[in-house]
Amino acid sequence: MGDEDWEAEIIKPHVSSYVPVVEKDRFSSGANGDTHNRTPVSTTDMDDGPSRRDHFMRSGFGSGRSLGNRDAGESNKRETTSTGGGFGVGKGFGNRGFSHNKFDEGDSSGFWRESNNDCEDFQTRKRGFSKRGGYQDGNDAESSGPSRRGGRGGFRGCRAGFGLASPNNENNEDEGVQRRGGFFGSRRSALSATGNGDTYPSRSGSGSGRDSWKAEAEGGESGDTQGPKVTYIPPPPPEDEDSIFAHYQTGINFDKYDTILVEVSGHEPPPAILTFEEANLCQTLNNNIAKAGYTKLTPVQKYSIPIILAGRDLMACAQTGSGKTAAFLLPILAHLMREGVTASRFKELQEPECIIVAPTRELINQIYLEARKFSFGTCVRAVVMYGGTQLGHSIRQIVQGCNILCATPGRLMDIIGKEKIGLKQIKYLVLDEADRMLDMGFGPEMKKLISCPGMPSKEQRQTLMFSATFPEEIQRLAGEFLKSTYLFVAVGQVGGACRDVQQTVVQIGQYSKREKLVEILRNTGDERTMVFVETKKKADFIATFLCQEKISTTSIHGDREQREREQALGDFRCGKCPVLVATSVAARGLDIENVQHVINFDLPSTIDEYVHRIGRTGRCGNTGRAISFFDPESDNHLAQPLVKVLTDAQQDVPAWLEEIAFSTYTPGFSGSTRGNMFASVDTRKNYQGKSTLNTAGFSTSQTPTPVDDESWD
C-alpha cells in the first residue's frame, strides 16, 4: 500500500488504536470539519447499554476467550504466538504477514519497534514503518501506511477478532533490546525517515537521515508525498481572564521548599532573590503574577530569575512541580518588556525574540498557556505550534505576530524551513526538559537549530535549559549550547524525586498486575490517577480493560491522533475520566490539578523517567502517592537506582528490593542505567566556586566540594 492509501485512510473514519474502537459509532464531525473526531473511551461511554457491549462482542474483545486470556497484552510472546483470535492476534494483522518467528526471535530490525518514547515524534517512527524494507513483502495488510498501522490493525481486528492485531505484538521484546540500547537516540536507529506531523530526521545518534533539516522540512508535513495531511486544528483556548488565570492551590508542603538545599555553580552568580518584589518586574507582570495566585517564589525561581535577568546562560535542575516554567518565563518577559518589544504585526516572516522548545505537544501547549498568562495585558505575543496539527494553522498563528514561539522540535524545523520564522532577533532560546530532548536524539536537531542561518551564536543569545533530571552525559552535550560561563543551579538532589510523593514499590509478576491495578483503583475511587505503561499498545489494552471493569478511563499515547490526545487530557483534567493510562509521552512536565496517584503499571526503562512520571503528582507543595509494580523478571536493572531514589526521598525501601539491588550490585554504579544520573553537581571541572544554600538564602558552604554523590553506596 502506498502513500495514496494513507490519504484514503484518513478520509474515512479509522481506528488508530483499539480504545477508540469502542467509540467507533460515536464518530462525529469535528469542529474543523474533520471527519474522524472521536471521543476517547470512558466507562460511562462503555457502560451505556447493550449496544456497546455488543460491539465489544462483535469485535471479539470481551469474549470470554479474549479477556480470559490473561496473557494477552501482557506477554509479548504469548500474544504473538497466540492465534486464538480475540485479543491475542487479530485476524487483521496477526497472522497475515507477520513472521512469528521474527517476533519470537526478538527480531531487532526495528520494524514495529514501539518505543516508550512516543513523544512528539511518533509520526516519525510511523514513517519509519512504511519503509520497512523487506519486511513482509507483498502483504498488502502489512505494507499499509505506517501511521495507520495501529489503526488498521485495530480496525480490521475489530471486524475479525479484535484490534490487538496491532503489529506491535513483538514490541515488548524489541523494546527490551532498545531500552538497554545506546544513548543518544540509538534506540531509534531503525527509524530514520520523517513524519507527517513532526518532520525531522532520525533520532539516531549519528544524526543519520538527511543532510539538511530544511530538506526534511520541505518533505515534511506539507510534503504530500510523505504521508497523510494533518487537518486537525486545535480549538483555541478560552480567552476570558478567569480561564487564563485559573490555577490550583499550592499545597501544605509549599513552605517546606525553603529548606531545600540549592547549589549554584559557575562564575559569579548573582545573588538569589527572596521575593517577587526584589525581581523588580514591571507592574503588569506583577499583576499577572498576583492573578496567577503566586505570592511566594519557589527555590528554582529564587535563583533562576536573577540569573536570567542578569543575562546569564543557565542550566537549572529542580524537582518536578516546583515552578520551573515561571522561572524562565518571568525574567524573559521582564526583559522583553524592558526592551520595549511590541507585538509584532502581520508579516509573512516573523522574527521572534524567544523560542521555547519542549519534547511533547501537550507540554509545549501548557508552556504556551503559561506564557499567555504572564504576558496578559502586555504587548508581547506568544504563539504555540506543534506536530499533529494542521501546518497551515500554525503558519496562520505565526504570521499574525510572534514574540515568543513555543514549539516542538519537528514543527519548529518545518516552520523555519518554510521561511515563516527568521531567527535573527532571537535573544532567548529555552530548552525545557532538555535532557529528554537530547536523550530522545534531538541533539542533532537542536544543533541544526542553533546553526541555522541567522541564529545568533551562543555568545549573542541567552540559552536556558531546564529539567528535573540532568544526567552527566546530557550535561556534557548541553554545554555545547550554552556559553562556557553558564551557571548551573541544582535545587535539591539532581534527579531526585519530589519528597511530597509517597512512593511504594510492589513486587508483582506480570500476570497479576491487572488484578492488582483494579484493586488499587477500586480503593482510590474517583481520585485522579495516572497509570503508566511501557507501550502504546498496552496503554490501549489497559484502558479498555479498565473500562470493562467499569472504571472511567481514557488513554494518551503517541499513536493516538492529536485530537484524541487532547480530548483524553481534557477528560482527565476535568475529572470526566479520573484514570488516564499513558505511556511516557505524559511523563514530563504535565501539570494537572489534583492528580493524587501515579501507578507505574510497568516501570520505565530508566530511573529518570521514573522520577518524572511520579512527579505528575505531589506538585507545588501538594502531596501525592506513587505505586510502582516491580516485576523481577524485567525490572531488576532498576533496583539499584530505585533504592537510591527512595532513600534520597526518605521513603521506605522494601527489604526484597534491597536484596535485588544487592544481588545485582554493579561496582561503580552511579544511579542510572545510562550513566551518572546522580550528578549532583555541575559536571564542568573548571568552574570555580560553588555555593550551597538553603532557599531562605543562607549560605551553608561557599567552597567547592568534590562530586560527592555519584555513587549511591
Ligand SMILES: Nc1ncnc2c1ncn2[C@@H]1O[C@H](COP(=O)(O)OP(=O)(O)OP(=O)(O)O)[C@@H](O)[C@H]1O
Ligand atoms: N511561585 C509559585 N507560587 C504558586 N504556584 C506556583 C509557583 N510557581 C509555580 N507554581 C505552580 O506550580 C505548578 C507547577 O509548576 P511547573 O509546571 O512550572 O513545574 P515544573 O517544575 O516545570 O514541573 P516539571 O518538572 O514536572 O515540568 C504550576 O501549576 C504552577 O502554576
